[in-house]
Amino acid sequence: MSTILATQSESAADGASKLALRGAMVGIGMIFEETYRPFFEQAYAAGGLYDSRFGLCRVDLAAVASRTGSRAEAYRKSSAGKVHPFESFTGADATAQLLKSNVDFACVATPDNRHFEAAKAILAAGKHLLIEKPSVLSLDELDELEKLAVERGVLAKVVYHKLLDPDHKKLRTLVVDDELKHVNNGYCTLLEPKSISGGQFAEWIVGRNPGTYVAVHYIKLIDFTFGGRLKSVTCTGQRGLVGPADGPTWDSTQLRLIYEYPDRREAAFDIHTSWVTPDNFPGYVEQEVQFRFDNGVWNAHSRKRGIECTIEGSTPFKRKTTMNNHYNGTFLEPWGERSQRGYGIEVIERFVRELAYVEHGGAKAGRDRRLEEVRKLAYNDIAADRQTVAAVQAMEAILAKHAAGTPNCVVEVDHGAGGLVLFAPGTKEPEVLYSGKVNSSR
Numbered sequence: 001m002s003t004i005l006a007t008q009s010e011s012a013a014d015g016a017s018k019l020a021l022r023g024a025m026v027g028i029g030m031i032f033e034e035t036y037r038p039f040f041e042q043a044y045a046a047g048g049l050y051d052s053r054f055g056l057c058r059v060d061l062a063a064v065a066s067r068t069g070s071r072a073e074a075y076r077k078s079s080a081g082k083v084h085p086f087e088s089f090t091g092a093d094a095t096a097q098l099l100k101s102n103v104d105f106a107c108v109a110t111p112d113n114r115h116f117e118a119a120k121a122i123l124a125a126g127k128h129l130l131i132e133k134p135s136v137l138s139l140d141e142l143d144e145l146e147k148l149a150v151e152r153g154v155l156a157k158v159v160y161h162k163l164l165d166p167d168h169k170k171l172r173t174l175v176v177d178d179e180l181k182h183v184n185n186g187y188c189t190l191l192e193p194k195s196i197s198g199g200q201f202a203e204w205i206v207g208r209n210p211g212t213y214v215a216v217h218y219i220k221l222i223d224f225t226f227g228g229r230l231k232s233v234t235c236t237g238q239r240g241l242v243g244p245a246d247g248p249t250w251d252s253t254q255l256r257l258i259y260e261y262p263d264r265r266e267a268a269f270d271i272h273t274s275w276v277t278p279d280n281f282p283g284y285v286e287q288e289v290q291f292r293f294d295n296g297v298w299n300a301h302s303r304k305r306g307i308e309c310t311i312e313g314s315t316p317f318k319r320k321t322t323m324n325n326h327y328n329g330t331f332l333e334p335w336g337e338r339s340q341r342g343y344g345i346e347v348i349e350r351f352v353r354e355l356a357y358v359e360h361g362g363a364k365a366g367r368d369r370r371l372e373e374v375r376k377l378a379y380n381d382i383a384a385d386r387q388t389v390a391a392v393q394a395m396e397a398i399l400a401k402h403a404a405g406t407p408n409c410v411v412e413v414d415h416g417a418g419g420l421v422l423f424a425p426g427t428k429e430p431e432v433l434y435s436g437k438v439n440s441s442r
Contacts, residue, residue, distance in 0.1 A: 019360045022062040024103040026118045027110035038340040039348045054360040060084035065094035099125040111204040116141045123148035128155045134216040139434045156382040162217045164343035172225045182294045186269040188218040191286040197275040210273040211253035228259040230387045233394035233411045241276045248403045251276045284320035390438045
């Protein structure tokens, strides 16, 4: 498959494309700025996406929805000539207004506890959906979205950009090719600076935790890479910096997942996350994983694989000492072109290619076949998100119990009493968090 075309002038010379997809954004904050913005700008400059399966398809940012519209208006001014002119909808009913406009797909990049209502409205309107991780916070919500997507005949996909990280793709390749044999255990950590929790996310962080925000990346990595059946979830954490020491807002979390594999062997995975690391720590986002196998060990570290840069008067605050240029970087190409690229943008482009294939990849009579083909892509389809959402829902329930004075709970998955069953110390009767099966196929 080809990549985005080089320039708008080249495509214009061949005439405007008859194929088009009109996209929309719900939420226009940091995630939009880092990944969606460069995707839509590059697609506009290129005249669209080209693929041999569907030809040239124009991709426009047609509308955005946000609470106040201030960022949208600032972007409208700064992006003149760089992106398709878009409508901006604001207020409590901004998403409903947006969905009355002529859009084909909508991307949800709001805080995670606001995902469900927007995603539900998008699917109910018969629009294709791309939603940031975690898709939703409970399996009941996931069930509803999955049902709506099937009924309306549209795609419902989730952004897990770390699955497109070259290191993680290589890990999965070695596992699938059976070079690394049977995972035994794993450890993942992701540390973010205080400026994340105390600045960028201060508006919505009350009652939230960094595990839901970023541990979900590694939950999905483990689930997708190694397969298996999620058996149990435990979690603890620390409070007192972002919020009160006895409150519901967490500084850091330590999550443990137990998976069982077809040979009945188990593996434990520990995922540690924090968003209170000192702002002058050299690794702006410090990431490390280790997975141990029967016949080997996989180690990866974001700073060790990258570079360090010191600029007097600039690092580490205006520009970080370490940079992840694989995720998202701005570059001056050798041929003089300015570009922005990385797997954080690539994952969005991939979704739009999948969508263009469904809608424009052949005769209308074959659309249902193409739709089912794309739905089978387990790396991003909402139907394949069940164990990841189960882990998130369990973690949040355990932390809520902890904050209420009952620590050390455990959630068992697909227990005899239900799909998610919470056991609290000193309590005879368990609490059923989800009554259905989490994943009957595993």
